[in-house]
Amino acid sequence: MQEPGDTPGPAGIARRWAARLAEAEGAKLPAETLESVLLAVAQEAQAEAQAERDAAARRFIDLYAAAPIGVVLGDADGTIRDVNPAFVQLLEYTRSDLIGQPLTSLAATPSDAKALAAALAEITLPGRRPRQERLTVIHAKDGTLRARVTVATVEGGPDGMPHPVLMLEDINELDLLGETLRRQNVQDPLTGLPNAYHFESKLDMMLAGTTGERIALIYLDIDGFRVINDGLGPGAGDEVLRQVARKLEAQFMPHDAVVARLSGDGFAVLLRGEFDNTNVVDLVEDTMRELAEPVYVEGKGIGVNVSVGIVVTEAAGHTREELHRAAEITLHRAKENGKAQWMFFERELHDRDRRRYSIGAAIGGGLENGQFEVDYEPTVKLDGSNQIAVVNAVLRWNHPDYGLLRPADFSALADVTGMTPALGQLVLTQSMADAAVWHQEFTNAPDLCVRLPTRFAIDPNLVCIVRTELERTGLPPNKLRICTDSIALTDPRGEVLETLSVLAELNVKITLAVSGAADLELIHQHRLPVGFLIVSGSLIDALAEDDDSGHSAHRHLSMLLSRARELGITRVGADGVHSTEHARRLAELGIIAGRGKLFGEEVGAAEVRSMLAGAKEQGRS
Known part of the structure; x- marks a missing residue:
């Protein structure tokens, strides 16, 4: 039943x-x-x-009719049974063009057709979920179209067989956006060269390559690029960068190199293979000659000079950061040595420069943490009394890692980092405060001399700082000597001449540091209110010798002193007095005071006070 x-x-x-x-x-x-x-x-x-x-x-x-994506209904035999209006609009075919055609005929390439056939075969298996593919399909008018194709099935009707369904979404714009973003991630938009991100990826790959392989990392930086930008405008600067990029590609790409723009006017080249230092130098020098050939922008021929830092090494055993730092420091050294030249990485110089740059980077922190102090170098009368006529303020840095540092160790770096005005103000304010205490306590206290670094001498706030400190400390203005040199006097960035005139009106004494008679002509030319001279350099050093150089120095110093007297300057000192005999020769010429190793090293404020107290007791006895 x-x-x-x-x-x-x-x-x-x-x-x-x-x-x-x-x-x-x-x-x-x-x-x-x-x-x-x-x-x-x-x-x-x-x-x-x-x-x-x-x-x-x-x-x-x-x-089906209103869906915004294209839908294709297929038969069990894999042909097209129907398409919705969105599909017709998407590919601009008519229904009659498509019905009865194989589903795979929609694919634009054999590989896409193969991928679609595989998806159709898989989706009919029991328990299979819809599958997505990114395919290029044929467009009736535009040729091809990138589409995201979802392959699924529906029950087909009385036969009970699953029928395939394709759902197509236009991803042309999405792919274009993705490609644009990809290029932005790896390509410099101005020059079309790989950018820093892409370059670093390539460097990482090379460093992970075959053991024993050599690489060359070359950093190039355009010298004086700001002149081009400021003089001709950023448009001209951009065109120069594009021209430099094309020339670098032409020079290095035949050697299977990676050429990239890292930032601003900085470029980098990465080479891999069998080569030695000479091969790399030849390439670099050829490139520098090619870049020096003028490029024409708006009718103006612009020659480009570059400074180059070169690192050649085995790939194994190095990190990207180490090589970047080595190339950057080598490039900086090339620029410091005169620009428009190349330099090779040298371990000893690299370690020295790393130490220098680490010192420069820490100046601000050292100031904030009270690591800087002021010492005083005595200038002693050469009349045999050994009386201290002047003390010269000298900044020292008690560095936590490198110990006691003197101005020669950090002054140039302070200029680079912009810390010179802050250091100069520290020397001035601290030394004036110390000198004020000595003058309140001792009638025989020496003058204070402060040698201004050029960057501080041209500071427009200098007069205000001096006036404020004179009022704050009570130091008599005629006990302060401000010392500068010919470099600061001729620096076009400031108004040093006017500053010195104002300071002289405040009764501050003006001292000029000179190395030869030519410097004295600045006094005459600009009518400078100079009351003292300090002579240093080769003339003073040579006078300590008994050879021809000593005799020549004697003649030149005599001429210098004679010209100084003509200008009304009778008080002349010497910097770098080595011995008693040296001091005697200087005194015979008419130099009245000197400083140097003969009279001892710099001392702190407390020791200066002790010396003054001792001289006071000796005078009483």
């Missing part, structure tokens, strides 16, 4: 269930009546189910 539900159709189902219910114990209705009731129930259920199916079908048709 068939079980309920085995025979399709509401009438058959109702008849079987009516017969069984009529036979059941306690049944009160005949089979015919039950059959009529059950048939009515079954027909009503069937009608409701059909209505639901019809509604679902209508929803599917509406969704």
